[in-house]
Amino acid sequence: MDPWQSTHLGPVEVTATPASHGIPEVTFVLRADGHSVFFGADTLRIAELDEIADRFEQLDLALLPINGLRIRPAFDRQVVMDATEAADLTRALRPRLAVPIHYAFSSGPLGDRLMTKSTRNRPDLYRDATADVAPDTTVHILGPGRTLAL
Secondary structure, eight states, X not given: OOTTOEEEETTEEEEEEEEESSSEEEEEEEEETTEEEEEOTTOOOOGGXXXXXXXXXXXXXXXXXOBOOEEGXXXXXXXXXXXXXXXXXXXXXXXXXXXXXXXXXXXXXXXHHXXXXXXXXXXXXXHHHHHHHOTTSEEOOOOTTOOOOO
């Protein structure tokens, strides 16, 4: 499957972009009214994501997963980028604004001990790492129910 397919949903152009979550998946760039948003879903930091900056001249907002989720029974195999890797992707994408996502994930008390391992509830790690490598990007940490206007 070509991950660079586009479609329209009313005035919004939706473009599937590369991703990996242990298997090939997709992330998305949404564009409408002169604004663009990258939605990073729960991808790993893969080199193919750097091509987004070449294909989309200016991103207004990047929503990036930061929990570094690992699967314990699979020898701690990482399946989601961590805060430092997300900051590096922020550097490559050069969005005006960035919001960390996917950092409060839990697989439950037993699952957290036996199945998964991640950095939870630490969006400050992403904010600090991004300040070092992408100082021109403003990081917004949004709590549940909070909004951000472009």
